[in-house]
Amino acid sequence: MAxxxxxxxxxCAFLCCSVPLLLPAARGAEPAAPAHESLAKxxxxxxxxxxxxxxxxxxxxxxxxxQLSHRLRQEYPAGVWxxxxxxxHLRDAYRTVLQKLDTNQDGFLSDxxxxxxxxxxxxxxxxxxxxxxMARELQQEQIPVLLTVQVxxxxxxxxxxxVIPPNVAEAVNFYQPYGLIHxxxxxxxxxxxxxxxxxxxxxxxxxxxxxCHETTWYVRLLxxxxxxxxxxxxxWSRVEAMIRQRLSANANTAAFVPPxxx
Numbered sequence: 001m002a003x004x005x006x007x008x009x010x011x012c013a014f015l016c017c018s019v020p021l022l023l024p025a026a027r028g029a030e031p032a033a034p035a036h037e038s039l040a041k042x043x044x045x046x047x048x049x050x051x052x053x054x055x056x057x058x059x060x061x062x063x064x065x066x067q068l069s070h071r072l073r074q075e076y077p078a079g080v081w082x083x084x085x086x087x088x089h090l091r092d093a094y095r096t097v098l099q100k101l102d103t104n105q106d107g108f109l110s111d112x113x114x115x116x117x118x119x120x121x122x123x124x125x126x127x128x129x130x131x132x133x134m135a136r137e138l139q140q141e142q143i144p145v146l147l148t149v150q151v152x153x154x155x156x157x158x159x160x161x162x163v164i165p166p167n168v169a170e171a172v173n174f175y176q177p178y179g180l181i182h183x184x185x186x187x188x189x190x191x192x193x194x195x196x197x198x199x200x201x202x203x204x205x206x207x208x209x210x211x212c213h214e215t216t217w218y219v220r221l222l223x224x225x226x227x228x229x230x231x232x233x234x235x236w237s238r239v240e241a242m243i244r245q246r247l248s249a250n251a252n253t254a255a256f257v258p259p260x261x262x
Contacts, residue, residue: 047118051130058085098141119138120149
């Protein structure tokens with residue numbers, strides 16, 4: 001990609017992901033969580049990390065990945081650690097995970113502490129690319145990952161969001177193909193015997209558009225469909241269901257329900 005075109009693409013990513021709403025950011029507030037009959041039981045060292053796209057703040061609840069983190073945190077008040085990070089804060093997220101896995105706080109991860117890790121990583125746009133990179137960093141320490149979820153993944157410079165490392169048990173990719181900024185259409189496993197690719201699922205917003213409330217005119221002009229993937233309730237309800245399944249006591253037998261064909 002030519003330097004000018006790449007710069008313009010990054011500028012569009014900034015516009016569509018960092019300032020998509022007209023209202024001022026309401027950072028840190030808790031959105032209402034749905035009622036549940038009972039809290040899920042999870043084993044120790046369960047970690048769910050989401051990475052937001054563009055230059056979105058990690059606590060800006062106008063964005064669906066942050067809202068998902070808040071909802072999960074309300075349902076799982078203990079036994080699981082859940083947080084969103086900005087996609088350029090990979091090192092902070094990585095260090096935090098190592099600290100959380102160090103259950104005896106001796107500054108060293110034993111084979112047992114690594115083996116007991118139950119980590120789920122998800123993200124949108126650059127955040128999806130960072131989620132895969134995070135999994136690859138954990139692979140270097142032989143730390144397993146239960147699941148990676150990519151939503152309209154846009155590869156960041158120096159990263160590889162196309163190949164899932166072998167420490168990941170399952171991976172899924174949701175994408176839309178239109179606009180200057182659009183998601184990766186296919187992910188593959190570095191080792192298919194160790195990683196199951198649950199699917200590469202196309203969402204066609206030209207056929208079935210999604211309304212993103214309060215988006216700015218320049219987002220609608222430059223990257224409308226990419227923004228639709230960030231606020232699409234059909235995608236994110238499935239992402240949430242997949243995370244809940246794998247945090248449940250029956251995670252090993254829970255079946256993935258793919259989205260309907262578009």
